[in-house]
Amino acid sequence: MFVLIFYFRVLIFKTTMSFLYPTFLFALFAVFIPVIIHLFNFRTHKTVYFSNVQFLKNVKQETKSKSNLKHLLILLMRILAISAIVFAFAQPFIPSGNQKTKPRENKVGIYIDNSFSSEAESKYGKILEIEKKKALEIANAYPEDSKFLFLTNDFKIKHQHLVSKEQFKDFVLETKTSPVFRNTSSLVSKMKTLFTANRKNKYSVYIISDFQKSSSDIEKIKNDSSENIIFVPILAEKTANLFIDSVWxxxxxxxxxxxxxxxxxxxxxxxxxxxxxxxxxxxxxxxxxxxxxxxxxxxxxxxxxxxxxxxxxxxxxxxxxxxxxxxxxNSFYFNYNLNDTNKILIIRENNTTNKFINSVFLNLNYASLKTVSINDIQNLNFNNYNVIISDGLKQINEKLKENLLNFTHDGGILIVFPVINCNTESYNKFFNEAELNFITGFDTSKIDADRINYNNEILKNVFKKKEQNLDMPVFLKRIIFSDQTNIDEEVLLYSEKNDKLITSGTYGNGKIFTFAQAADETYGNLVYHPLWVSLLYNMAFYNTSGKNIYYTIGTDFVIHVNNKKSASDNIFHILNKDKNIDIIPQFSNTEAYDYRLFINHMIQKAGYYNIVLNNKPVKGISLNYNRRESNLEHYTYKELKNYTSDFSEKNISIMNAEKELSKETVLNQNQGIRLYKLFLLLALLFIALEILLIKLLN
CATH class of the missing domain: 2.60.40.10 (Immunoglobulins)
Structure with a gap:
């Protein structure tokens, strides 16, 4: 029996053969019935007398040989006929590609890759139009009562349920290019989620795409015996492209x-x-x-x-x-905010000016300085300033601490110059809430600065190259800070003992720069050193609003908006009047004044947009198309076949879509080459041969 199975599977088809209903193969035990019948011959014998014994001997030998041959041939035909009938009922098929199972015929998912790369030309026309044509050909191969799940890169809500063949065709015909980029694995995962939600356990998924190498992450597709995945490559003729990748x-x-x-x-x-x-x-x-x-x-x-x-x-x-x-x-959009005047507030113990700070900004017509005593800040609105410098304050009281933290969180720049013997308790309350290293003591011994952080954004472009024998600042006395490593703080300047002399920390949307000394010549020669001007200038003009000069369409990003007025009773709008676009994004505010806006793929056109609240613009943003789509290099049909063969455990096959996809081509690709008709014909042939043998040999 097993010899017969091996014969049919290997010698005839020279490939792996699978069965839809393999339990029917147990019926092959039926071949023992004709074998048993042929082993027991129930014919009656008649005695015949012969006068010549030699003649009898010759007749007996000839009759026995013919009888044995007749019985063996008839037995063979009956065994083959029974085997062919059993095989036909077991529904044999030769799988296509890595196909493991035969899914249900009338549950079909079809994805069309409508990303911007589908605008390229294939051998037979524009890729998107060919993809739509192939999708319709695949649908036409299935019965009218089949149910279809249609997806594009947009993941539209109306596509995320099973529809009839006619409605599926309408979806295909209305498909247009989209800026959204999707990986192959995410598409297969989405199909699985939707079929599971529709309570369909076995289904076929057709991925019609140009199979760019940047998106074809086949290795990330999870094994699932319930799905049969068919890749339908529609390949671009030319992959050359020149494009702007990024700006910064x-x-x-x-x-x-x-x-x-x-x-x-x-x-x-x-x-x-x-x-x-x-x-x-x-x-x-x-x-x-x-x-x-x-x-x-x-x-x-x-x-x-x-x-x-x-x-x-x-x-x-x-x-x-x-x-x-x-x-x-070919175009790349970006934007940033630039104040006409950088307003700088200097808070001191008294209202006298600090010549070392003022000298950096006095001759700049785009910088406005105001020096106030700590006793005169009650009526000041810190939000009217871009930069606040705490210069030599002996303590930071509770009210000032709250104001400085709110100011920085909203995107302001704070520069702190502590003094020796300051009230460390008040300072450390501020540093702890700002999640920065705190003061641990003071040192009045002379020490040299030793190492500059050339990679820090404040100092990155101050030096053309790393200087080996740079004349470093000298500190005559300084503040000692703790050495916590689990905080968002970067050191700009180290001492020869590896102490922090100047640090940069992030709090909310703003920046806090801390010096280990006051802005005074009695603390050392930093205020006379060439680094002084570069440090203060770059800190004061640090652009906290320019962290994101653009966003990428089709990706999940959050837009932060600082707004003092409550937006609970108002609605944010994102506008582009030239493109006639007005959307209402979702938003949340987990922290005071910090609103987070979510676009969620609602905008699909590159350009400039204004965020508006109560008819007043609060922020400008720029959106660009995803540049992963710009690399048009794709897998060839042969490469794709070799690539998928490396993942033979996945239920994936490749369909050659260069010719028209007939019903037979589609079903053979989905269900494999079906062989039950062949075995029915073989069964009839073996039965006919049995009848013929009986008549001829009698």
Whole structure:
């Protein structure tokens, strides 16, 4: 019996054969019935007399040979007929690809990759149109009562339930390109979730995509015997693309009426070398700077664009290149906020000015200084200032502590200069609540600064290179701080004993810079050192509002908005009047005045947007398309087949979609090559041969 099974599975098909109903194979025991019948011959014998014994001997030998051959041939035909019938009822099929099981025929999930890469051209036309055509061909291969689950990159609510074939076709025809980027594994996982929610345990999933290497994370697809996954690759003819990958500022501060510099990363994924390609910078829709760049094939380059900040308020920037036919990644939007005047409040024990601090800012027409005594701050609104400097205060009382913490949390810059023998208890209450290292003591011995943190954003561009024999500041007396490591604090300047001399910490949306001395010459020569001006200037003009100069469409991000007025009875709007877009985002405020806005894929067009509350703009943001889509390199059909074969434990197969997908092609791909008809024909053939043998041999 097992020899027969092995014969059918290996010798005939030369491949692995599976059965939909393998328990029917137990019926192969029925082949013993004809065997038993042929072992017992119940015919009656008649005595015949012969005069010649030699003639009898010859007749007996000839009759016995023919009878044995006849019985063996008939027995073989009956065994084969029974085996073929049993195999037919067991529903044999040859799986396609890594297919392990045959799922139900009328529960089908179809995904169309409608990301921006589907705008590229395939051998037979635009990829998205071919994908839609193949989706309809697959649907037409299934019975009319089949149920379909349709998905695109948008994960629209209306798509997330089973629909009829006609409604599925309507969904396909209305599909348009989307900026949302999805990984293959997340699509399969989403399909599983939706089928489970619809109480369907066995189903087929067709992934119709260009299978970019940046998104095809097949190794992350989880094994699941209930699903049959079929990849339908529609491949782009050309994968060359030149695009802007990202932009950023090295410095966190934006100088007014001075030279500024923005970095632009460009990537070329094609075979062509580009020279003297135009690169343009627009500020508030006006051309601000033009330049050019060169880039080799299959490489990337970093370009720097210099410009002068003449605008204040929300500054909208855009960088552009020219590249065809893929154009959605030729522009990159960004924005930042720039105050026309940086208002600096200096709080001292008395209202006399500090010449060492004032000398840094006095000659700047975009900086406004105000010095007040600690006794005169009761009527001051700290939110009217961008920077507060605590200069030599003996203590930080409870009211001042609350005001400083609120000011910093809302995005303000605080610079702290403690004094020797200050009230450490009051200072440490402030430092503890700000989650910074606290004061542990004072030291009046002379010590040299020893090490500069060149990687810190305040000092990163102060030095052209790391100096080996730099003349370092000398400290004659200083404050000693604790050495906690589990806090968000960075050291800018270390002493030769590895003590902290200048630190930078984050609190809420703002920054706190702390010195281990007062801004006074009696503490050492730091106030005369070249570092002094760079440190104070860069700290004061640190741009806390410029942490995110852009966001990426299709990703999960949170927009922080500081708003003093309660928004519980009001609604935030995100507007772009040019694109006629007005959405109402979800928001929450877990902390006072800090509102978190969630867009949740509601915006799908790149550009500038204003966040508005009570018809007043509160913040500007910029949105860009996901650059992972810009790398059009994809797996070929052969590469995809080899790639999936590395994960043979997954229930995945590949469908060649170059020709029209007929009903037979689709069902064979989904259900494997069905063999039950073949075995029925073989059963009839063996029965016919048995009848023929009986007649001929008789």
């Amino acid at each position: 500022f090295e410095n966190p501060y934006r100088p007014i009426n001075q030279n500024d510099e923005i970095n632009v990363k460009l990537i070329n994924t094609g075979d062509e070398v580009y020279t003297q390609m135009p690169l343009k910078l627009f500020i508030n829709n006006q051309l601000k700077s033009t330049g050019s760049f060169n880039i080799e094939a299959h490489s990337q380059t970093l370009e720097k664009i210099n410009f002068t900040n003449n605008n204040t308020g929300t500054v909208n920037g855009r960088i552009e290149i020219s590249d065809f036919p893929i154009t959605y990644d």
